[in-house]
Amino acid sequence: MGKKKVIVIGAGFSGLSAASVLAQKGYDVEVFEKNAKPGGRASQLEEAGYVFDKGPSWYWLPDVFEDFFARFGKRPEDYYHLSRLDPSYRVYFGKDNVVDVPASHKELFELFESIEPGSSEKLRKFLEEAAYKYKVGMKEFVYKPSLSVTEFFDMRILKSLFKMGMFQSIHSYVRKNFNDPRLIQILEFPILFLGAAPKDTPSLYTLMNHADLTLGTWYPDGGFYAVIKGMETLAEEQGVKFNYNAAVEEIVVQNGKATAIKVNGQEIAADVVVGSADYHHVEQHLLPKQYRKYSEKYWDKRNMAPSALLYYMGFDKKIDNLLHHNLLFDEDFNKHAAEIYEDPKWPQKPLLYVSATSKTDKNVAPEGHENIVVLIPVAPDMKSDKEVRAKYRDLILDRIEHLTGEDIKKHLVYERSYAHEEFVGEYNAFKGNAYGLSNTLNQTAVLKPSIVHKKVPNLFYTGQLTTPGPGVPPVIISGQVVASEIEKRFSLQN
Ligand SMILES: Cc1cc2nc3c(=O)[nH]c(=O)nc-3n(C[C@H](O)[C@H](O)[C@H](O)COP(=O)(O)OP(=O)(O)OC[C@H]3O[C@@H](n4cnc5c(N)ncnc54)[C@H](O)[C@@H]3O)c2cc1C
Incomplete structure (x- = not known):
């Protein structure tokens, strides 16, 4: 009897997260990444003495990173150094119309009051609600596999969905409370991270204002790539093996089971395969046609x-x-x-x-x-x-x-x-997307492409085109969710 072999396709944040958790649980984990280095959309460009984060630059939700490293008895500081930015950011509304958003609540409330008298009290309430949504959202929704609506059939959860204004848009919710266009824009800005317009985004997602204005904007020394390097090191410590310049060309399926992947024309056997590259690419380009769950038409209709x-x-x-x-x-x-x-x-x-x-x-x-x-x-x-x-x-x-x-x-x-x-x-980004699928109401939770492949039960998906959605913290969560699902379904040994 040997350890079950899990192959992870892609070494972006979601792949690194899934691989580390699976290796910690005791699976034999190997990652195949088409590029020369890990990181995916969070790669780094170093040229002419300049270092650029090619993708993410806003380090938000530090608690998600802490929770991830804590699974391994570690802290982010064991791998990279963080500092909180103050001001968090500057907004230019015009040449002489500039607002710096401060880190502390005291200064933030003063700022709002100076722009719109009476708004600081509204902001206090708004942020209390955002904190509640964040707490409930993280506890009840985000770490769920979203495989069935029954996961959400709990009166407590349904009640909280209504309480959180799940069915009202952020656009109208923000305007109910604030009038000054600058305050409205500051409060709607985090929604850009969700990839949809505020009028199409449920007000549940004002939890992003909690992330922005309460939990704060942080910077990892060296840039976001320091986090990738930290997670790669952690994965190696758990025993994950990495193969770079190793583009997966095909997922070999026999009798409805993924048995291997093909890299450079060579077959590498697997017991379980996790696709962390863009879902569309894995499904439509790597999988034989008869095993695809979704059609090109389905994909074309996604927002x-x-x-x-x-x-x-x-x-x-x-x-x-x-x-x-x-x-x-x-x-x-x-x-x-x-x-x-x-x-x-x-x-x-x-x-x-x-x-x-x-x-x-x-x-x-x-x-x-x-x-x-x-x-x-x-x-x-x-x-x-x-x-x-x-x-x-x-x-x-x-x-x-x-x-x-x-x-x-x-x-x-x-x-x-x-x-x-x-x-x-x-x-291999579908339609050249940067941030995956929009978090609109009809593409939330069970309505997203599923992390489990029903036609090929040992094939799983993770990353920004599946649950819970785009952004570094969500895809780190996505990797953990898929690892738990694999653990539930497959024993460690063959
Ligand atoms: C410009 C930009 C700015 C962003 N800003 C922020 C931000 O400020 N804060 C934030 O939290 N998030 C931000 N995001 C979003 C965040 O970066 C992504 O959601 C996250 O990095 C996606 O991770 P992933 O693992 O799902 O996908 P990816 O990072 O795309 O990883 C998938 C990996 O699979 C590999 N791959 C593809 N095909 C194959 C194949 N056939 N074989 C082997 N490997 C393959 C790819 O090379 C890639 O390395 C930003 C994204 C972009 C693009």
Whole structure:
């Protein structure tokens, strides 16, 4: 009798999470990753003396990371150093209309009161409710496998769903309480992480405001990649074996059971397979047709979260009027949202996110320089040719110059852009998506593509296209949920 062999496809956050937990439980776990390094969408770009986080940069929900490492008797600090940012971020509503969101509640309430008299008391209540939603959401929903609605048939849970305004949109909930457009935008901004417009997002997700305004924005020294390296080390400590430059070409299925994967034409036997690459890729490209659970039509109808047009830029000077995180909300949010979700096209006047980790970390850019990442959320499934990329590059430089009042164009010494084509080429991303599926009501919990493959019972899925959804904390949870499901169904030994 030998240990059961679990093969994990992909070494992003969800794959690393699932692999570590399964190895800790006693399975023989091997990860196959198509790229040369772990990280997936959270990879790192290091060039010309600059270090850029290619994907995630907002470290939110530190408790989810703590809970994950605690499973192994560890703490995040055993692997990387965290500090809390204060202010958490800067919002540019216009050249002379700038709001810095502070870390402490005291200063936050003062800020709200100064913008809209009477709003601090409303914010206190709003955040109390958000804290309740977070507590219940984390306890009752997020760690569930979402395989059947019966998981949620509990009067206590149903009652709490109504209490949390599950069936009201964030759009109307926020406007019931606040009038100033700047406060509304600050409260709706975290919804961007969920990949849907506030009017399509249930107000349960104001739990994200608890994440933002109460739990805070943190920075891992060295950037987000330090977290990937930490999780890779942890996985190795649990006995996980990693294979890089190892793209899986096929999942071999015999008599309804996944028996092996094919890599470089070679078959590697498996007892259980976990697909942590994009669900669509694993299902539609790696699995023989007769075993696919969903059709291309099904996939085509999914509401995808936005993709992103990104620029990694190095400047040979400091840009004083930027903070570590900056939201350039000086254009009409609704117009940009419509160009992403309703009538997909290149946005005319996009909102921008600008990150400058060199504000906090001296090791990510040469001294006196700045490493800037600019993100424009855009609809998935678009083509970004040279002209498009040149156009938005100029738009970005003009906007940053205008808003900060700083001369930056002639100080740009390194640049690279990144969009749909790269997401597909590097990660096999469905429609070039950046953040997976939107968290709309009809794509929540049991209504998401299932983590269990019913036609091939030893094939499982994890990651941002399944439950609980996109974002680093949710996909770390997703890996743990799938590991528990495997443990329930498969003994450790053959
Ligand atoms: C630009 C951007 C900004 C973001 N910002 C934030 C943020 O600030 N905070 C936050 O919490 N989240 C953020 N996110 C979301 C977060 O990064 C993702 O939800 C998360 O990293 C996804 O992890 P995953 O494991 O599901 O998928 P992935 O990271 O895509 O991992 C899947 C892995 O599978 C590999 N793979 C694909 N096909 C194969 C194959 N055939 N064989 C072997 N391997 C294969 C891929 O190379 C990849 O490494 C951001 C994402 C992007 C793109």
